Amino acid sequence: MKKLLIFLKKNTITQFILMFVRSIYFLPYKLYVRKLGLKIISPEESVQMIISEKLSVARFGDGEFNLAFQHRGIGFQEYSKELEKQLLDVMRDSKKTAVTVALPHGYCDTSEDRFKTKVFWWSYVVRNKHNIISFENSVGKKEVLDASFTRVITELKNKNKINRIIEKIKMIWNAKSVLIVEGSGTQFGIGNDLLANAAHVSRIIAPAEDAYKKVNQIRKEIRNFINSQQSLEDVVVLIALGPTATVLAYEFGEIVQTIDIGHFDLQYEYLVNGSYDRIKLNNRYDNEMINGASFLPSQNKKYQSEIIALIN
Template identity: 55%
Template sequence: MKETIAFLKKNRVTQFFLSIFRSLYFLPYLYYSKKWKLNILSPLSTVKNINAKKLSVARFGDGEFNIIFRKKGIGFQPYSQELSCDLLNVLVKEKTELKVGIPHGYRSVSHDKFKVKAFWWSYVVKHHKDILNFVSKSNDQEYLDASFTRTITELKDKNYISSVMASIKEIWEAKQILIVEGSGTRFGSENSLLSNAKSVSRIIAPAVDAYGKINEIRVAMRDFLTQQKNLDDVVVLIALGPTATVLAGEFGDMVQTVDIGHLDLQYEYLQKGFYKKVKIETRYDNETVNGSAYVTNNDKEYDSEIIDIIS
């Protein structure tokens, strides 16, 4: 039954009619977005700022908002009061090198495809109290775009997409990368996403409820970082859902740490010539039907990069 419901939710026909229905929220969305005037950078400006200032990023999207304000878990991450508190701590803490990212859809959807526009029209209107609550707790005057990691499937201008992706790859140009990822994520493996990096090391965490192992993940990250001679040469990329937001908040002022989300899946779509979500056989994908079923390749390079497995 769950698989049937998930299929219907992701079915193209269902999505089309859902988008039409969500269009009814356009005018109230316009009211809220213009009233708030949130200062959220565009996807490209976000990445250019990350590169120019060597910023760390902790991203808050609809999943994190559900955990904080609705006390609801998301598919791969159960709710807990501790997680909610840790997410709020990232928001309210004093930051130097760390910036908070929230979706540009809270302010503008000018770059987005129609289906994405319609989603944000509906979401912002339905969750406007949560968004205001979030902003009232934050000490940030400017936000990065949390959606920069979904550029391929959400933006409509292919030239703009190419510019964003080229800038993203500059984040780890000639750097030592530490990837902290869920099992099956395989970020940047068997593609050219990380081809310009100096080296890649990986900590593998659980794909489901990574937060339940956050203390072990913290220890593994610290062990790696204390062994590095110069942290200016290191970039940490974390793909662990809300746990990535928490860890980016904790480590972001020590070393450049980017909550990188689904970027690798997005890159896989692009490499296959798609600007929409498709099944990637070699990846775990929590957002697709049967996304936990994937093919494990015998990739010796990937295996050699793993420095710790937390299960």
């Protein structure tokens, strides 16, 4: 039954129907966002600030909101009271730290998005407006970064802007020592040139699903890596672990530049394969695709050599 529900949710026919059903939320969305006091910086400007100010970023999206406010899991990450508390703590404590929280720009504006992305946010924002207000009250900031800078390839309309943002994102780790904390099957930068400009790459591999169950072990391995570095000035930590990444980016973000990088590698792989839409990739775990948990593990020797910890 669970597999059937996932299929019905993710197949193209359902998505096509939902796209038109959600369009009815356009006017309520426009009315509501006028009342929001929150400003979300554009994806391009967000990336530029991450680079120039060496910002650490903890991203919140609909998945984190489901866990924090709806008390329910999101498919690849089951709900837990502890995770809910941690996400809420990140919101509340973000006023006191240098770690920057980020929200999808769709919470405020969809003018530069493709239609299927627009209607998703119109529907989501209207149906979850009380949660957004709760976030706003907790964070207390009037300006936050765009969490969707990691998804521009499938979401934005302007391909020239997409290309500019991609090249800027690569500069975050230019000539730096990079620690990637990723789920099994993420294989960030393997088979593409995303990390070609990094000085050195190390990896901590965690479970692709329910990674938060292993959060203490992941924390320990990140600390071990940090302690092994002579200087953290030219080190950046990239975390691709769903809501667990939000928590860890906040926890380590004041020690070393730490970025919840989300689905960026997946998005880049779509583009490498000639698509601006989500497509099934045989070499990646992709929680948003039907049978996305089925993939070919990398036999790349360089990738294997970069792994400093494997957490099952």
